[in-house]
Amino acid sequence: MAQPAAPHRPPRPSATRPGRPQRSGRVVAMQPLPAHRLLLVYGLLSASLLGLAARLAWLQVIDSPNLQSRARAIQTQSVAPIGKRRTIVDRNGRLVALDEERFTLWAHPRYFNFPGDDPQKVRRPDEVAERLAAVLAQPKQVLQATMGERRSGVKLQTDIDPETAKRLRQLNISGLDLEPYPQRVYPQGSLFANVVGFLNLERVPQAGLEQSRDSDLKRHETTLRMRRGADGTPLPEGIAAGSLYGDDLRLQLTLDARLQQVAQKALADQVKKWKAKRAAALVMDARNGEMLALASVPTYDPNRFWSFQPGLFREWSVQDLYEPGSTFKPINLALALQEKAIQPDGKVYDNGSLSIGGWPIFNHDRQGNGLIDFPTVLQASSNVAMVKAMGQVKRERFWKWLHTIGIDQRPDTDLPGAVAGELKDRKTFISHPIEPAVAAFGQGFSLTPLKLLQLHAMLANGGRLVSPHITRGLRSGDALAPTPGGGGLQVLDPKVTRVVMGWMESVVANSKSLGIQIPGYRIGGKTGTAQKAERGVYIPGALITSFVGHLPIDDPRYVVLVVVDEPKGGNTYGSTVAAPVARKIIDALVVLEKLPPSDPGAVTTTALKGAAGAQRD
Incomplete structure (x- = not known):
């Protein structure tokens, strides 16, 4: 049975998807590239490789030092x-001065964080202030107000001691920074x-x-x-x-804190008692120029220097000039002996007054002493006798000696601010008779107490001009420098200085009222009470009292000088104002330096107890 024929259907259009291009059925034939294009690409690649190699060579060979330095800097x-x-x-x-570590506390609130917190958590300033208050001994509100709304770089406190800094570190609070710095302390x-x-x-x-x-x-x-x-x-x-x-x-x-303390306390007591302007005490080892004490009153606390007047920051015994008066008489007599203008057993007539070039000169009591020897000249502190004795020295030679011993020259010393004295020029000194006359008893020229101490050390050590100093130099660790030997320029004959030292011993030995005698010890000394001059004019009623002592006379080693400026009241003399301070210093010196007595048999238990007590005071 024949099948029916299928119905005729029109061709279906090809389905297309949105966004997808349609396939083309056309085939493109392969064609070889031109040779010149291949050469161009090859050339570009080769050039790039060569450029990269050149750049690497530049960086590693030529520019390497620069890159290394930049890296090291980072x-x-x-x-x-x-x-x-x-x-x-x-x-x-x-210890006299040292650096102690102190800290400044900085706060950075933007980083505040407590131990155990989340790393991203930021604590409030009031929370941090609460923990800091107990450690810094400050109210929380004060610390919080200091930080305010600032986010970083807040200085909370300075001068923080190491113990407090340790407690702050133990808080382990992020955002706190301790900045160390040294602070000078004077114990x-x-x-x-x-x-x-x-x-x-x-x-x-x-x-x-x-x-x-x-x-x-x-x-x-x-x-x-x-x-x-x-x-x-x-x-x-x-x-x-x-x-x-x-x-x-x-x-x-070279200073001894124990002796310095004795000297400063004795000075303070005497300044208070006599309502003096100021006072200074100096002790020197005459053999080498070492200063064992250099005290002055009034003084200041260097730990709180801002509380004191700037005028106290200078040491006046090194920088201020004064006329030494009678304490210079032993030095002048040594110059006259050196010139052979006087003899050790010589005498001079003291009639109490004389006139030089129309200028009257008197003794302090306006009394004459008759024909006296030179020990008595010093004991009586006769101005008239000194003028007559020094009148035997030619004026030119007198001025030359004053210049030679350095009256008008700055002392060779490590003491800061030391200045030269003032001496009339040679022509004036020679042509005016009054100049050498007043210079004979320590007036008409000026020097510092430090210079006078140096000149008396010259008498004590046999005529050598040593350099006064207060430092022995730098030492490592706990090592201490040994006491240096002697030195200095030989100026006077040792025989001359021994004679003058004997004369000075007679001043102490024959004056019990001076109060310097210590049984068993040979001590020499000389008082001074001079008018105070300012700009060449003497100030009415203003005096400078002083005392200089030497010990032991049989083997001179130490020189003690005390100067009290403008004591007030009656009976103000070197013997009443300055000598008592020197006695306390000498008592302490004997004990501290363990000075053996010249005559052990004369030493009494009472004397030893007195010396030890002075050392303890």
């Missing part, structure tokens, strides 16, 4: 020195202020040895450069040789 941390200073100690190693307070000086709040030296020996007191410190790795780990090879070196040198003084 990797290296520089730690600048904080400017520590060396310690100062006295002759026995007692002895005012005891050495007049010679050591101080640093201001910016650590700039302002006076004394701190200023004059500034370069010596700065410690050896260098900027520390340390390389760190990417994670901050220090790299040892980045530390240069010597970077961690630090010296332990200390500046040792």
Whole structure:
């Protein structure tokens, strides 16, 4: 059976999908690329490789030092020195000045975080202030007000001691930063202020040895450069040789804190008693020029220098001039002996007054002493006898000697601010008879107490002009320098100085009212009471009283000088105002230096107890 034919259907259009291109049934025949295009691509690739190789060669060979320095700059941390200073100690190693570490506390509120907190958590300033209040001993409200709304760099407190800093670190609060810095401390307070000086709040030296020996007191410190790795780990090879070196040198003084304390207390008591303007006491080892004490009153506390008048920051016994008066008479007699103008057993007639070039000259009591020897001249402190004795010395030679011993020259000393004295010029001194006349009893020229001490040391040590000094130099660790030997320029004949020392011993031996005698010890001395001059004019009623002592006379070693400026009241003389201070210093000196008596049999138990008591006071 035949099948019916299928109905005719029109062709179906090809289905297309949106976004999909229709396939083309056309085939493109492959064609070879032109040779010049292949060469161009090859050339470009070759040029790129050559350029890269050249760049690598440039970086690694030619520009390598520059890249290394830039890398080191990023990797290296520089730690600048904080400017520590060396310690100062006295002759026995007692601390006089030292640097102590202090801290400044900085707060950065944006990073506040407590131990155990989520690292992303930021604590409020009031929460941190509450924990800091007890440690810093400040109210919480004050600390919170200081921080305010600031996010970083808030200075909360300075001058924090190491113990408080340790307690702050134990809080482990993120966002707190302790910045260390050195602070100069003077443990002895005012005891050495007049010679050591101080640093201001910016650590700039302002006076004394701190200023004059500034370069010596700065410690050896260098900027520390340390390389760190990417994670901050220090790299040892980045530390240069010597970077961690630090010296332990200390500046040792010749001063003795114990003797200095005795001198300062005795001065303070006497200044108060006599309502004096000021006073100074100086003790020198005549053999080598070492100063064992240099005290002055009034003084100040270098730890609180801002509370005192700036006028106290200078040591007047080194910088201010005065006319020495009778304490210069032994020196003049030594010059006359050296010139052979007088003889050790010579005498001079003292009639109580005389006139020189129309100018009257009197003794202090306006009384004559008749024909007297030179020990008596010093005991009576006769001005008239001194003028007649020194009149035997040619004026030109007299002036030459005053210049030779350095009246008008600055002393060779390490004491800061020392100045030269004033002496009339040679022509004036020679042509005016009154000039050598008043110079004979210590007036008409001026010097510092330090210079007078140096000249009396010259009498004590056999005629050598030694340099007064208060430092022995830098010493390492706890080592102390030994006492140096003698030195100095030989100026006078030792025989001459021994004669004058004997004369000065008679002053003490024959004056019980002076109060300087110590049984068993041979002591020499001379008082002085001089008018005070200002700008060439004597101030009515203003006096400078002084006393200079030598001991022991049989083997002279120590010279003690006390000067009291403008004591008030009646009976103000060197013997009543200055000598009592010198006695206390001499008592302490005998004990501290363990001076053996010249005559052990004459030493009494009472005398020894008195000396020991003076040392304890």
